[in-house]
Amino acid sequence: MIKAQAILEVTVVFIVGLFLFFGIMSVWMWGDNQIAKRQPKYNKTRVEAGSVVTINDKPIVYPVYQPDKLSEEDVFGLQRQEDKTESVEEKTETQ
Helix, strand or coil: CHHHHHHHHHHHHHHHHHHHHHHHHHHHHHHHHHHHHHHHHHHHCHHHHHCCCEECCEECCCCCCCCCCCCHHHHHCCCCHHHHHHHHHHHHHHC
């Protein structure tokens, strides 16, 4: 019986470790994608940022980048089929 409990505990710890690993990797990939998305916009503003442009004697400040939201679906990459159908039904009801 003790051996069976040890096998169960190791299995649970292994599964939790996998969830942590894949969650961390998903956050890492999200951050990497954010860098790739913002870089072209940033590069286009470098000439503008290096020159002083004013309107009514006030300098223009260029907003460069707005980050995407990080949701639980992005981290876990999981969404049950029931959740998807419920969210579609809720959207149609509100409209």
